Amino acid sequence: MAVAIDAERSFTESLEHRLLDIENGERIRACLQCGLCSGTCPVGYLMDFPPHKMIAALRAGMFEEVLSHDSIWLCVSCHACADVCPAQIPLTDGLMTVAKEEMVLAGNTPVELQDALEKSQRYGNPLGESPRRRAAWVEKAGIDVPVMRELRRPVEALWFVGDYASHHPRAQLATVALAKVFRALDVDFGILGAEETSDGDSQRLAGERGLFEMLADKNAKALSQYEFGEIVTADPHAYNAFLNEYPGLDIAYPTRHYTQFLADNLDRLRPLLTGRIDATVAYHDPCYLGRANGVYEQPRRLLEAIPGVTLVEMRHTRQASLCCGRGGGGMWLDGFLWEKGRVRPSEWRVSEAVDAGAEILALACPYEAPRFEDATKTVAGAGDLIVRDIAELLVEAMDG
Amino acid sequence: MNIAVLIKLVPDLVEELEIDATGTALDTTWLRLIINEVDEHALEQALLLKERGGGDVTVVTAEGDGAEDVLYAAAAKGSDRLIRLRGISFEDAPGNHTLARVFAAVLRDLEPDLVLTGVQAHNDLDGSLGPLLAEEMGMPYVGYLSGVQTEDGVCRVMKEYPGGLAAEMEIALPAVLGIQASEEPPRYLAISRIRQAMKTATIVDREAEQPDTTGAPGVISMFTPEVGEAATMLTGADDEVAARIVEILSEQGLL
Numbered sequence: 001m002a003v004a005i006d007a008e009r010s011f012t013e014s015l016e017h018r019l020l021d022i023e024n025g026e027r028i029r030a031c032l033q034c035g036l037c038s039g040t041c042p043v044g045y046l047m048d049f050p051p052h053k054m055i056a057a058l059r060a061g062m063f064e065e066v067l068s069h070d071s072i073w074l075c076v077s078c079h080a081c082a083d084v085c086p087a088q089i090p091l092t093d094g095l096m097t098v099a100k101e102e103m104v105l106a107g108n109t110p111v112e113l114q115d116a117l118e119k120s121q122r123y124g125n126p127l128g129e130s131p132r133r134r135a136a137w138v139e140k141a142g143i144d145v146p147v148m149r150e151l152r153r154p155v156e157a158l159w160f161v162g163d164y165a166s167h168h169p170r171a172q173l174a175t176v177a178l179a180k181v182f183r184a185l186d187v188d189f190g191i192l193g194a195e196e197t198s199d200g201d202s203q204r205l206a207g208e209r210g211l212f213e214m215l216a217d218k219n220a221k222a223l224s225q226y227e228f229g230e231i232v233t234a235d236p237h238a239y240n241a242f243l244n245e246y247p248g249l250d251i252a253y254p255t256r257h258y259t260q261f262l263a264d265n266l267d268r269l270r271p272l273l274t275g276r277i278d279a280t281v282a283y284h285d286p287c288y289l290g291r292a293n294g295v296y297e298q299p300r301r302l303l304e305a306i307p308g309v310t311l312v313e314m315r316h317t318r319q320a321s322l323c324c325g326r327g328g329g330g331m332w333l334d335g336f337l338w339e340k341g342r343v344r345p346s347e348w349r350v351s352e353a354v355d356a357g358a359e360i361l362a363l364a365c366p367y368e369a370p371r372f373e374d375a376t377k378t379v380a381g382a383g384d385l386i387v388r389d390i391a392e393l394l395v396e397a398m399d400g
Numbered sequence: 401m402n403i404a405v406l407i408k409l410v411p412d413l414v415e416e417l418e419i420d421a422t423g424t425a426l427d428t429t430w431l432r433l434i435i436n437e438v439d440e441h442a443l444e445q446a447l448l449l450k451e452r453g454g455g456d457v458t459v460v461t462a463e464g465d466g467a468e469d470v471l472y473a474a475a476a477k478g479s480d481r482l483i484r485l486r487g488i489s490f491e492d493a494p495g496n497h498t499l500a501r502v503f504a505a506v507l508r509d510l511e512p513d514l515v516l517t518g519v520q521a522h523n524d525l526d527g528s529l530g531p532l533l534a535e536e537m538g539m540p541y542v543g544y545l546s547g548v549q550t551e552d553g554v555c556r557v558m559k560e561y562p563g564g565l566a567a568e569m570e571i572a573l574p575a576v577l578g579i580q581a582s583e584e585p586p587r588y589l590a591i592s593r594i595r596q597a598m599k600t601a602t603i604v605d606r607e608a609e610q611p612d613t614t615g616a617p618g619v620i621s622m623f624t625p626e627v628g629e630a631a632t633m634l635t636g637a638d639d640e641v642a643a644r645i646v647e648i649l650s651e652q653g654l655l
Contacts, residue, residue, distance in 0.1 A: 104590045114588035121591065122434070123414060130414050132430070210591030 012063040015102060019058075022094050030087040031055045037081035037091055042323055042348070044081075046341040047071040051081045051091050054099065072099050073110055073336055076345070077205040077328025079291040083319060092205075092292075096328075100207030109207075116332035117208050124197040124218065126332065129167045135193040137166060141176040144183070147193035154227035156188040157261070158253075160219075160242070162235030163198050165366035170373065174366060174389030178234055178258055181394050184272055185265055189232070195222040199238035201245065201288070206329025213249065216241070220251040230254040232261045234391070236288035236365045237327070243293060257289055259364050259390060263298035266305060275400010276308035277393060279386075282358035283311065284349060284372075285321035286365035299364045302390050306397045314352040322349050326367040350375040350382045360386045362393060401455030401550060403446045404512040405479070406503055406533070409433040409464045409490035410523050417624070424619040425493065433464045433490055438518030444582035445548055446516050447478050453550055455513075456480045460506055462499070464490035468603065469594075475601035476593045482601060485608040495616030496524060500532035502608045507537060512574060514555065519543045519578035526616035530578035542571055543578025 019025045031052070038050030048069040049057060057066045066072070075096045082091040089095070103109065109117070119128035138145045148158070159182070164171040182189055200215035223231075231253045233239050242255035262269055281303055289295045296318050303309055316322040323330075325345030330337065337343065350372055353361045361372055369387055376382040388396075411417060411426060412434040420427040446457045458481040459474040461467050467490070471482040488494055488502055507515060515537070517530045526532075534541035546566070547558035550573075559567050560580060571577075634641045649655045 104588070105593065107587050107589070109588045111585045114585070117588060128414060130416070132415065208590060210593075210595065214591055 010061070011067075012058060012061045015063055015098065016058055018098055019094055022090060022098070024088065024090050025094055027087050027089045028055060028058070028095065031089060032087060034086060036084045036086065040080045040084045041075075042078065042080065042325075042345055043074045043076070043337070043341065043343070046074055046343075051095060054095060055089075067099065067103060067106070067108070070108070070110070071340070072096065072103060073113070073329070073333055074340060075100070075328055076287075076323050076325055076330035078287040078323035080287075080320075080323070083291050092328075097205055097207065100205075100329075101209055102207075104207040110333060110336050112335050113206060113329055113332045116329070117203060117206070117211060120198055120200070120203050120208075120211055120215065124215065125163045125167055126198060126203070127163060127167045131197070132194050134161075134166050134196055135191060137172040137175055138179075138191075140172070141179070143176060143179050145179050146190045148190040148226045148228075149193065149195065151190045154229075155190040156229040157182075157190075157232045158223070158226065158228035158230070159189050159191045160199070160231050160233040160235070160238050161191055161196060162233060162238045162366055165234055166196070168366070168370060170370040171366040174363075174369060174391050175234065177389065177395040178391040181262065181269075181391055181398070184398060185262075185268055190226075190228070192222050197222070199235065199241040201237035201241040202327060202329055202331070204241075204245065205327065206332070212245070216246055216249050216251060220246075220249070223251070223253065228253075230256060232256050232258055234258045234364070234366055234389075236286045236293075237367075240288040240292055257295055257298075257364070259289070259299040259302055260295060262394070263301045266301060269302075269394070270305050273306055273394065273397040275397045277306050277360075277397055277400070278308040279359040280310045280312055280357055281360045281362050281393075282314050282353045282356050283362045283364075283390075284314070284324070284353075284368065285318055286363070286368065287321065287323050287327055289364055290321050291319055299362075299390055302394065303362055306393060309393075312356045312358055314349075314356045314358070316352060322352065324349060324365075324368045324371050326371060331367060331371075344375065344378075346371040346375040347379050350379045350385060353385055354379065354382050358385065360388055360393070363387065363389045401449065401453055401514065402458075402510065402512045403449060403455055403514045403516060404458045404460060404507055404510055405439070405443045405446045405474075406515065406517045406529065407439045407443065407459060407461040407470060407474075408436040408499070408518070408521050408529065409461065409466060409470065410436045410521050413522070419622050419624065423621055425622065428491055431491070433466050435466075435470050436518050436521040438520060438579060438581075440518075440586045441582040442516040442518045442577075442579040443474055443477070443479070444584060444586040445545075445579050446514075447587075448583055449514070449548060449550060450478065458483060458510055458512070460485070460503060462488045462490055462494075462502070462608065471603050472597045472601055473589060473594050476589050476597035477587060482603045484603050484605050486605050487608040488611060493523060494611070495526045495613065496529045496532050497526055497615035498611045498613045499529055500536050502611050503529075503533055504536035505609045506606060507533075514548075514550070514573065515539070515576040516548075516579055517576065519545070519580045525619070528578065530576050534576040537574075537576065539574050539576050540571055541576045541578065542569060544580045545577055546581045547583050548577060548579075
């Protein structure tokens with residue numbers, strides 16, 4: 001639970017105290033004001049107080065000044081700052097997230113973001129869809145996906161589907177593709193169906209710690225009813241939550257991203273890839289699969305296993321990957337970012353894919369397809385770029 | 401300034417609505433209630449008035465799943481008193497004639513200077529609550545408001561009319577106001593703040609008087625909207641489809 005500001009301390013002191021409390025938080029004292037964080041931040045140039053200036057303000061005892069500006073809401077929690085920091089200060093999980101928490105507690109939440117948080121509170125997903133329809137994609141696709149409540153037996157893999165993968169019409173296409181891959185591989189799996197709730201990771205990064213804990217608690221209750229070997233998910237934010245955040249709430253399960261799971265089963269998957277995709281493919285590293293959790297190789301190995309695929313790298317790749325703009329509540333602040341800077345990070349990324357000569361932009365995160373597909377319509381020369389989840393490409397190669 | 405806010409809970413349209421076996425009411429098996437959207441604006445407007453000019457905000461609602469959450473959230477936002485009427489439930493979809501009478505009974509004791517309600521609700525079958533309540537209380541009413549100012553006992557309101565017209569009016573207090581939109585969007589409250597309120601705020605339960613339910617029309621039959629069949633899907637190459645769209649728009653005199 002987020003702690004309210006202590007009346008005995010000044011605001012800045014209280015905030016500093018909270019920062020020092022988090023893991024490696026004391027490193028904030030080692031900041032050398034080099035400014036790498038702000039320079040590498042994709043939207044740092046738009047912020048009144050980019051990360052290094054926030055730290056300077058904290059030291060000067062004038063953090064109130066920082067919070068009187070709304071530029072913190074430009075932060076998409078992409079981990080680029082934390083990744084380059086020579087003092088290894090937990091900038092994303094610490095400074096930026098704690099500052100957002102203070103903003104939310106003080107009632108300074110942008111209206112656009114409020115909507116997603118309110119819907120998450122009420123419906124258990126930020127899209128405001130009926131929780132009863134969480135597994136409606138199964139019926140829509142007419143495929144056989146076992147639901148744990150009906151299965152009534154242990155499974156090897158519990159597939160945590162995630163918000164966008166469950167509810168967003170474009171993301172559902174990749175979800176259906178992954179179901180087909182699991183079936184083709186004869187994976188023993190089940191989903192929670194209507195019992196699944198938002199993983200809450202993006203809400204946490206958007207400063208709503210209490211909401212995150214409430215959602216995590218709902219998932220914990222649902223999961224505790226069933227026996228399974230591990231959790232598999234296509235959603236890098238769900239992956240991050242299960243891997244790094246839920247254990248702190250005593251919710252601990254072995255978890256793999258689907259690209260890890262499939263790469264570990266590549267020997268069985270490879271013979272199924274009988275078709276060809278003769279195309280130049282660029283892979284976009286999602287922030288919470290790559291930079292935050294170090295998964296870079298498995299998605300590439302899956303793509304290289306598809307006959308005909310030539311993998312190319314974009315200018316910003318692996319650790320230096322460029323955020324799609326949806327993390328940390330970014331997907332709920334599109335209008336805000338546009339108003340502030342007239343930019344869409346997804347357009348930068350699509351331009352890079354075109355520059356790299358890619359015909360297909362391959363993804364491993366359900367947040368991204370709608371965003372990048374939209375960007376192909378607005379970026380000059382990107383009209384022919386095909387945007388596909390790796391699972392979709394695998395199914396295409398299996399059907400070929 | 402003593403301000404009362406009345407809150408109605410209405411069926412949540414995110415869930416699919418089903419009609420029960422009688423054919424005259426909604427099936428409540430899967431029904432979820434949600435705060436009437438404009439009532440949230442009425443509450444926000446009350447809180448803005450309190451912040452600007454001081455005063456006391458009392459929130460009144462009746463029974464129904466979620467009523468407690470709504471009241472605690474209102475407390476966390478800055479309401480001073482929470483009242484829940486027992487013996488009348490939004491699950492039974494009471495008409496506004498009935499609600500006006502039971503709310504009026506409570507309001508008489510509260511002696512408010514201002515009563516704020518949402519101007520309408522999607523399940524209003526017998527007129528909106530505000531005017532019916534004003535009649536019960538013998539107070540003036542003005543609705544479709546997007547702004548309220550009070551100063552030295554004078555209340556000035558901004559009323560919206562169709563066609564983008566607006567009027568500034570003065571209304572004698574005490575009065576009932578139908579809020580269409582608060583001056584600021586309803587505030588978001590961190591869950592931890594609501595949880596704090598759950599520990600500290602008190603909900604006062606009051607028995608509703610045996611309600612007089614006359615005055616509202618009876619429902620003879622309820623239907624789900626019929627799906628239109630007028631849509632024509634255009635197929636073919638992009639150019640052909642585009643040409644056909646231009647043709648249709650011209651035929652309709654839209655180009």
